[in-house]
Amino acid sequence: MTRQDDTKISLQARTELAQTEQADLFISIHYDAFQTNDVYGMTTYYNKSQDELMAQIIHDQLFESNIRTKVRGVQIGDYHVIRENMKPAILLELGYISNDREETRMKTKSFQEQVSTSITKGIVMYFKQL
Known part of the structure; x- marks a missing residue:
């Protein structure tokens, strides 16, 4: 993890941290937004x-x-944290905060646990493929 709180860290510093900490991979987790509230996914x-x-x-x-x-x-x-990263890197957009239904769901503990468990399982499966 690049931070434990809501402190802002530059995109360059994030990619550098992956390198200096010798990360095995880099996963950037985000929530998207759009001009209208009907977009989701x-x-x-x-x-x-x-x-x-x-x-x-x-x-x-x-x-x-x-x-x-x-x-x-x-x-x-074409996002800096995946484009400029020397480590294997992906960026996940886990929903749209501009969509009220998705934002409400994102705030639930069950959603957060489901997503974190799925990401972890995916990482394990990826390393088994190597």
């Missing part, structure tokens, strides 16, 4: 082709747990 981004397998495995694991939201897919993303 989860998207997983990767930047380098060698990270696509990790992205797909973790994304699939999220939906294996019956997360009950729209599958927005696995896509190439």
Whole structure:
């Protein structure tokens, strides 16, 4: 983890931390937003082709747990933390805070546990593939 509270850390510092701490991989967890409140779902981004397998495995694991939201897919993303990272890296958008229903769900302990368990299972499955 890059921090234990809501302290802002620059994108460059985040990628540098992954390198200096010799991380095995880097997973950036986010909640998205849109101009309207009708958009919902989860998207997983990767930047380098060698990270696509990790992205797909973790994304699939999220939906294996019956997360009950729209599958927005696995896509190439041009985000600093995955583009500039020297470690295997993905960025997860776990829903839209601009959607009231999703925001309410995101705040629940059950959702947070379900997502964290799914991500952990996906990581384990990814390392078993290597």
